Amino acid sequence: MQDSDPKHPGFFLNPSEKSPSYRSRAHLLPVAHETEFPSSLKKGLLIDPETATKTESETETLSFDKPVVCTRCHSLRHYGKVKDPTVENLLPDFDFDYTIGRRLASTGGTRSVVLMVVDSVDFDGSFPRKVAKLVTATIEENHKAWKEGKPANLPRMVLVVTKIDLLPSTVEPVRLERWVKRQARAGGAGQNTITSFHFVSAVKDWGLKNLVDDVVGLAGPRGCVWTVGAQNAGKSTLINALGKCLGGRIAHLTEAPVPGTTLGIVRVEGVLPGKTKLFDTPGLLHPNQITTRLSREEQRLVHIGKELKPRTYRIKSGHTIHIAGLMRLDIEQSSVDSIYITVWASPYLPLHMGKTENAQTMLEKHFGRQLQPPIGENRVEELGKWVKRKFWVRGDSWDSSSVDIAASGLGWFAVGIKGKAVFCVWTYEGVDVVIRPALIPYRSNTFEDAGFTVSKIVSKADQASNKQRQDAKRKQSNPKASVLAESPLLTVDADSNSC
Incomplete structure (x- = not known):
């Protein structure tokens, strides 16, 4: 606790000093004897102006379940940002191993179900590998003890793939399920350790009822359900949607398109039936995600909030494609003349296709301008070193x-090729880049042209650069006018001599 800075966590104020006679209420009249106050107000009920015509008996039955939230949650709910981003770095990280891992490893107690929430449009980046490996090891160890006749409590692991409404409607469910199972095994989950897979959408209410039925059956009447996932994977949004879908008590969990919204373990009441306990946990920090080093404004540009649309290029060796100023793909060698590259990313991110020999010029002249994020030229150096990875x-x-x-x-x-090729991927140091089987094998029927894609970011940057060129030409053509425009105004004192 501290009382020096109200912006930092743990701020408090000492109570004000009171006079010795502050407990004496002799000069006050009891509220029950006040004639100008209605009985509804004496009982603690607040009458809304729209319902003022109702009788007092009807007013007393009204219930108000508006949650009381802190200023941080209020700012996230209504403005999608925190009031002071610098304070977020002072908050402690969530230690899953210490907080929940010990309970899962316990041989006794209630049954535990781990809901691993993964973002469908960022599966590899949001998949909790550490949690999957820990739960897998616990299941295998307890299962071995159970076979030997020792007491053991096997936790259940359920993989929930959220935000499937952001995937194109042409994606086949059977193919998607096979792809998810393959990637989950590659991420550290055991062969048979994941009990079930669910594909849900909290926005469209897809798959929520089946998910609840499965979780309740696995947890039993007194089990504990732990919702675990990376930051901004959609855990709180999923729990709020479950409460609305089942018609139970709505969970007022703060949700925002900002990583790290939930700060502590929250027990959610009234969503699951019986005495089954549901817990929302803070998002696991994945420093290999590029969003962890972006500002709030840059994160909003990267955030995918609508159904993905393909942007396809038909290119050949010696060409380069940029995704904003965050990622670059070079075709170094190819056994064929044509390669189809489809970009799946936020529609707010501008793209550029050109020759690889001009890539350094793009970095020097257009990063932070036409290619945003990063927003601003200074942010390019702040994000770190630009490194290369090679893929065959x-x-x-x-x-x-x-x-x-x-x-x-x-x-x-997404790479479509009939042959072999060598690709070089450039991004900032520390960002995880993986090669995997194609999630969405389809491409666009129309191809993008060379140069910048149509974008508000590009148009604004072009307008600013054109204005600078026009100002420079104007100064060169009429240097006297530019000197007069830049010179300070001449002032004359009141007592000076004039002609």
Whole structure:
């Protein structure tokens, strides 16, 4: 606790000093004897002007369940940002191993169910590998003890893939499920340790009822359900949607498109039936996600809030594609003339396609301007060092994408090729880049042109640069006018001599 800075966590104020006679209420008249106050107000009920015509008996039955929230949650709910971003770095990280891992490893107690929430449009970046490995090891160890006749409590692990409404409607459910199972095993989950898979959308209410029925059956009447996932994977949004879907008590959990909204373990009442306990946990910090180093304004540009639309290029060796100023794909070598590259990322991010030999010029002249984020030229250096990774790709079709090259927290390039190629991916140091089987094999029917894509960011940057060029030309053509415009105004004193 501290009382020096009201912006920092733990701020408090000492109570004001009171006079010795402050407990004496002899000069006050009891509220019950006041004639000008209605009985409804004496009982603690607040009458809304719209319902003022109702009788007192009807007013007394009104219930108000508006939650009381702190200023941080209020700012996140209504403005999508925190009042002071610098204070967020002072908040402690959530230690899953110490807080929940010990309970899962316990041989006794109630049954535990771990809901691993993963973002469908950032699967590899949001998949909690550490949690999957820990729960898998616990299940295998307790299962071995159970076979030996020792007491054991096997936790259940359920994988919940959220935000499936952001995927194109052409994605086949069966193919998506196979793809998720393959990637989950690659992320550290055991062969048979995941009890069930669920694909849900909190916005469209898809799959919520089946998820609750499955969780209740696994947890039993007194079990504990732990909702775990990366920051901004949609855990709080999912729990709020479950409460609305089941018609129970609505959970007023703060949700915002900002990583790290939930700060502590929150027990949610009234969502699951019986005495089953549901807990919302803080988002796990994945420093390999590019969103962890972006500002709030930059995160809003990267955030995917609508159904993904493909943006496809038909290019050849020696060309480069930029996703804003965050990621770059170079085609270094290729055994074929044409390669189809489909970009799956936020529609607010501008793209650029050009020759690889001009890539350094793009970095120096357009990063922070036409290619945002980063917003501002100074932010380019703040994000870190620009590093390269090399990938060897082989495909057997031009009509569909064979592999994805994905960056955590940003998006991915889908590669359609009938042959072999060598790709170089550039991004900031520390950002995780993986190659995987294609999530969405389809591409756009129309191709993007070379140069910048149509974007508000690009148009504003072009207007600013054009204005600077016009000002420079105006100064060169009429240097006297520019000197007069830049010179200070001449003033004459009141007592000076005049002609």
